[in-house]
Amino acid sequence: MKTRIPSGMPDPRLSPRRKFLTDLAALSGGVAATGALPAWAQTKSTKTGTVRVWGEPGPYAGVAVDAMNEWAKKFAPGIAFKLETLSWDSVYVKLMTDLAARNPAHCISVESPIAYQLMADLLLEPLDDVVQKVGRNRLVDGVKWEYWGAWKGKQYVLPAHHQPHLLVVRMDVVNELGLGNPDNWNWDDLRNAARTISEKRKDMAGISLALGRNLCTDYHFAALLHSAGGRMFDVANKYQVVFDSPETVEALEYVKSLQPYMPKGAVSYSFLEVVDSIVTGRAGISFYWGRPYGRAAEENPAVFANLQSFNHARHPKTGRRSNWNDFQGWCIPRPNNQYVEEVKAALVYYQTSPEWLVRYCHSLMPNVSPVYKDVLSAPRLQEHPFFKTKRETIMNYYVNSLPNSSSTGNELLKGVNPLAGVVHGRSILAQTVQKVVVDNWKAPDAAKWGARELEQVRKDNLRLLQIA
Amino acid sequence: MSPSTDWRVADNRIGILFIVPFVVAAALVFMVYPVLESVRLAFYQHNPLNPDASVFVGLENFRTIFDDPLFWQSFRQAAIWTGCSIVLQTVIGVLLALLLHLPLRGISVFRGLLLFPYIVPTVVIALILQWMLNPDIGVVNWSLRGAGLIDESIYWLATPNMAMLSTIMLNVWKYTPFVTICVLARLQTIPLELYDAAKVDGAGPLRRFLDITLPQLAEVLVVVVIFRTIWTFNKFEEIYLLTKGGPGTSTFNLAIYSFEQSVASLKMGVGAATGVVMMLLLFAGSLVYMRVFRFASEEAE
Numbered sequence: 001m002k003t004r005i006p007s008g009m010p011d012p013r014l015s016p017r018r019k020f021l022t023d024l025a026a027l028s029g030g031v032a033a034t035g036a037l038p039a040w041a042q043t044k045s046t047k048t049g050t051v052r053v054w055g056e057p058g059p060y061a062g063v064a065v066d067a068m069n070e071w072a073k074k075f076a077p078g079i080a081f082k083l084e085t086l087s088w089d090s091v092y093v094k095l096m097t098d099l100a101a102r103n104p105a106h107c108i109s110v111e112s113p114i115a116y117q118l119m120a121d122l123l124l125e126p127l128d129d130v131v132q133k134v135g136r137n138r139l140v141d142g143v144k145w146e147y148w149g150a151w152k153g154k155q156y157v158l159p160a161h162h163q164p165h166l167l168v169v170r171m172d173v174v175n176e177l178g179l180g181n182p183d184n185w186n187w188d189d190l191r192n193a194a195r196t197i198s199e200k201r202k203d204m205a206g207i208s209l210a211l212g213r214n215l216c217t218d219y220h221f222a223a224l225l226h227s228a229g230g231r232m233f234d235v236a237n238k239y240q241v242v243f244d245s246p247e248t249v250e251a252l253e254y255v256k257s258l259q260p261y262m263p264k265g266a267v268s269y270s271f272l273e274v275v276d277s278i279v280t281g282r283a284g285i286s287f288y289w290g291r292p293y294g295r296a297a298e299e300n301p302a303v304f305a306n307l308q309s310f311n312h313a314r315h316p317k318t319g320r321r322s323n324w325n326d327f328q329g330w331c332i333p334r335p336n337n338q339y340v341e342e343v344k345a346a347l348v349y350y351q352t353s354p355e356w357l358v359r360y361c362h363s364l365m366p367n368v369s370p371v372y373k374d375v376l377s378a379p380r381l382q383e384h385p386f387f388k389t390k391r392e393t394i395m396n397y398y399v400n401s402l403p404n405s406s407s408t409g410n411e412l413l414k415g416v417n418p419l420a421g422v423v424h425g426r427s428i429l430a431q432t433v434q435k436v437v438v439d440n441w442k443a444p445d446a447a448k449w450g451a452r453e454l455e456q457v458r459k460d461n462l463r464l465l466q467i468a
Numbered sequence: 469m470s471p472s473t474d475w476r477v478a479d480n481r482i483g484i485l486f487i488v489p490f491v492v493a494a495a496l497v498f499m500v501y502p503v504l505e506s507v508r509l510a511f512y513q514h515n516p517l518n519p520d521a522s523v524f525v526g527l528e529n530f531r532t533i534f535d536d537p538l539f540w541q542s543f544r545q546a547a548i549w550t551g552c553s554i555v556l557q558t559v560i561g562v563l564l565a566l567l568l569h570l571p572l573r574g575i576s577v578f579r580g581l582l583l584f585p586y587i588v589p590t591v592v593i594a595l596i597l598q599w600m601l602n603p604d605i606g607v608v609n610w611s612l613r614g615a616g617l618i619d620e621s622i623y624w625l626a627t628p629n630m631a632m633l634s635t636i637m638l639n640v641w642k643y644t645p646f647v648t649i650c651v652l653a654r655l656q657t658i659p660l661e662l663y664d665a666a667k668v669d670g671a672g673p674l675r676r677f678l679d680i681t682l683p684q685l686a687e688v689l690v691v692v693v694i695f696r697t698i699w700t701f702n703k704f705e706e707i708y709l710l711t712k713g714g715p716g717t718s719t720f721n722l723a724i725y726s727f728e729q730s731v732a733s734l735k736m737g738v739g740a741a742t743g744v745v746m747m748l749l750l751f752a753g754s755l756v757y758m759r760v761f762r763f764a765s766e767e768a769e
Binding site: 092097100266267435460 | 516521712713715716728732735
């Protein structure tokens with residue numbers, strides 16, 4: 001039964017988190033002192049109009065745009081930054097159609113593989129000058145500027161955050177069933193845990209992964225592929241396709257072996273459905289970024305209290321625990337962009353303000369990890385209430401995940417690959433997975449099919465790679 | 469011819485003169501140019517991100533699609549989706565029209581409500597249906613479980629066959645009213661004397677339906693079925709919004725295939741070639757329609 005809160009009284013269930021965010025919002029006027037800004041960020045502009053900014057769903061892009069508008073208020077009163085939020089599964093379509101129409105937003109934040117594709121296609125402005133102003137030595141340990149997007153010696157993407165998916169576990173269930181410490185699991189232990197939960201808890205799927213034809217499936221599968229030591233392309237060898245491999249087959253067979261312990265609807269799951277299954281308590285284990293914590297805290301405190309994230313289960317032979325880490329940043333499309341200098345100045349303004357950057361991280365804890373040392377060590381960052389109960393999980397997302405970082409655009413951190421954006425546009429990894437889990441193909445045949453598709457992508461896009 | 473008639477004719481001509489430029493301009497901009505551009509693109513390799521690097525490739529794009537098993541799978545699925553949708557729409561549409569033709573009190577309210585599915589935007593319907601068909605929290609499974617008809621959730625959009633069935637259901641729900649309205653309009657013009665005469669001759673309801681109603685409806689049904697077939701075969705938004713062509717590629721039709729080639733694979737030429745093939749199919753359908761319509765007119769004369 002719901003309890004009525006007398007009017008005027010603070011709602012105790014509303015969470016220190018919401019109250020904290022409310023308090024934080026109150027800080028919004030002038031968090032960055034103009035005097036402390038680099039001269040370059042104080043560039044004045046007399047231009048007028050709306051500067052369109054693309055960001056993924058979530059409050060953090062809104063915080064960044066608030067910061068940019070604070071800059072505009074001070075230095076370019078004729079312009080306003082306006083956020084256009086694009087859902088992940090439609091971002092590629094929107095981006096490509098707008099670019100094809102030569103009408104992209106003036107500043108965008110997209111998934112890193114897509115940014116890499118745009119960068120190699122020379123559709124982005126180089127940002128080395130901005131990096132210089134922001135501070136080249138500020139990055140947290142374990143990352144490099146190129147992870148966000150550097151190509152042929154130029155930096156095209158400015159860091160916004162890094163964002164790994166990890167193993168999200170319902171610890172109450174795991175403890176109740178005596179499944180051990182998830183931090184010590186290997187693939188076999190993970191499968192055993194998923195099976196046990198499925199068998200013992202009739203109200204709950206053992207594990208919830210995305211298996212639909214979408215980006216989320218691409219990212220979930222990529223982590224398993226990389227843990228097994230497999231890759232799509234060999235960057236060091238002219239981007240040759242290396243997907244038709246025993247490692248791919250092993251990863252596909254592993255997904256197939258987990259399928260009986262997933263919700264039946266998983267074959268159409270994307271990001272939202274996986275979050276739903278975690279937050280509503282319908283899954284014992286999942287792979288996910290930090291997003292479910294915020295929702296669970298507000299919608300299902302019992303689930304929130306028992307959620308914990310770990311680095312992924314180790315591959316039994318390689319010992320790898322690869323995650324899919326989105327080194328997501330800000331980039332400036334070149335076509336028809338009359339606001340390049342204004343966007344650069346606004347980015348410097350916001351990126352040199354630890355207050356705004358802390359606020360950015362706080363807006364959806366622990367989904368967007370800080371990328372600058374001064375932000376990570378800022379006492380204010382740790383004032384978020386989640387730090388009281390979820391410190392270990394937060395630090396797993398923020399710091400401890402970094403040695404296991406990988407992504408489709410930078411497989412096993414062996415080099416940036418602009419072909420990954422095209423691969424995601426066509427959902428080739430997800431389609432390969434679906435050949436196995438929906439169409440019941442044998443894993444080796446699916447791997448061969450995927451390799452053929454990737455070969456076609458390589459062939460069609462040799463111009464991006466500038467190789468013969 | 470009186471002077472006043474001359475003035476009226478002149479007015480009509482002036483009116484037409486005013487309208488013609490807009491009609492012609494609209495036709496050129498919104499119909500002729502896109503069609504011609506699409507046909508042109510079908511012969512080019514064209515990446516929308518590098519429009520200046522287009523290359524003429526002759527029939528290569530057509531070869532690509534005809535060699536692609538996914539094209540043929542999409543074609544097959546489009547045929548299944550269209551065939552099932554049209555049969556169900558026609559049968560349900562005629563039955564509903566017969567019901568709404570009954571002289572009952574308040575029937576006009578139901579006739580008005582009939583338009584509802586037809587006027588609601590497809591995107592709204594698709595999103596609502598996604599929630600309704602959600603296997604865990606959807607009202608459809610909840611109702612079926614409540615009625616004791618199922619024990620386990622049905623995965624309406626997550627298994628290939630059920631996803632196809634769901635897209636067909638959406639199409640049938642949305643477009644059956646079109647069939648019903650057309651048939652109802654025709655029913656209201658059938659002379660009642662025919663039924664009276666048949667009754668006098670001892671014909672029962674079924675006999676009257678088969679020997680009077682159905683033949684009278686034949687002409688309108690042919691037109692409706694041909695139109696609906698053409699429109700359904702080329703439908704994009706219902707399938708895309710509901711299943712995005714999945715799971716796997718189990719609900720792909722040619723429109724989705726064309727979109728995937730153009731936008732996801734950035735192969736505008738291949739997408740355009742698919743569009744040209746669809747256009748030819750549409751053209752063939754139109755020829756059938758015109759021939760049937762002419763036969764029907766000749767018979768009437």
